[in-house]
Amino acid sequence: MKKMILLFALLLLAWLQYSCSEKHVAKHDKVPVKLNIDSVKAALAYRFYVSEAYRHIGKDSVNLFEVDTVLRIFQRGVFLQIRVSEGYVNFWSGKPIPNTEMPGNALTFGLNVRIEQPTGLEVHWDEQKGTVVVESKRTGYYLPMVIPGKTGYLDPESFRMYRSYPEARDAVIKPSMKFIYEDQDPKLGKVTYKVTLKPAYEYYRDPNQQVYAKFVVF
Numbered sequence: 001m002k003k004m005i006l007l008f009a010l011l012l013l014a015w016l017q018y019s020c021s022e023k024h025v026a027k028h029d030k031v032p033v034k035l036n037i038d039s040v041k042a043a044l045a046y047r048f049y050v051s052e053a054y055r056h057i058g059k060d061s062v063n064l065f066e067v068d069t070v071l072r073i074f075q076r077g078v079f080l081q082i083r084v085s086e087g088y089v090n091f092w093s094g095k096p097i098p099n100t101e102m103p104g105n106a107l108t109f110g111l112n113v114r115i116e117q118p119t120g121l122e123v124h125w126d127e128q129k130g131t132v133v134v135e136s137k138r139t140g141y142y143l144p145m146v147i148p149g150k151t152g153y154l155d156p157e158s159f160r161m162y163r164s165y166p167e168a169r170d171a172v173i174k175p176s177m178k179f180i181y182e183d184q185d186p187k188l189g190k191v192t193y194k195v196t197l198k199p200a201y202e203y204y205r206d207p208n209q210q211v212y213a214k215f216v217v218f
Helices: 002-028 038-045 069-077 165-170
Strands: 047-057 061-064 078-083 088-096 108-111 118-127 131-135 151-154 176-185 190-206 213-218
Touching: 047 069, 047 108, 047 213, 061 151, 069 078, 069 088, 078 118
Parallel strands: none
Antiparallel strands: 047 061, 047 078, 047 190, 078 088, 088 108, 088 118, 108 213, 118 131, 131 151, 151 176, 176 190, 190 213
C-alpha cells in the first residue's frame, strides 16, 4: 500500500510539473496575430455599422450608446467606409427600415449610395503590427464627436469577415471587428475605448435606382 501511495504521489507531481510547464510555455510563446493587408483591404470594401461602443476604466465598463442619446442617433444613421489605400475614412448616411426579408434578428437599413461624406479620420497600414491604424485629424462638420489627436487600431484577433451576405447569414460566428484606442482623461484617468463594427451587406437595389439601396447587418 505504501508503495502504491508513493507511486501515486510521484505521478501526481510529474503531472503538475508538466501542466505548469505547458501553461508557462503557452503564456510566453504566444505569437501576436498579424493581418494580411490584401485580405484586410478586400474585407474593408464594405460599409460598416457601429454595433457597440464601450468605455473601460479598470474593471468597469460603460455602454456609450446608453449614456449618450446623441451617439445613438448617429449610430442608426452613419455607416463608415474605411479606405486603406486612399488613407481616409468616409461615411454614408442611412436609416433603419423594417426587416421583412432577412432571418432572425438581422438589422436592415436603407442607405444613400451615391454620396459619401468625410469623417475627419485618416487611416494607414502598420506593417510592423500587421493591422490598420486610424487617426483623428480634424473635427468634421457632420461628426462633431470626432476629437483630433486620437489614435486607435484594429484588433487583429477580433477580425472576422465574410465576402457575401449569404456567408455572413449562415455563419455561426457573425462578422465583426473591433477598434481599440486608449486615452488619458483629465478626470477619469486612463480610459480604453473599444468600438465594434459590423459590415453592412447590400442585398437589394432596384435596377433603375442609383441612389438608394437596402443593406443588412448580422
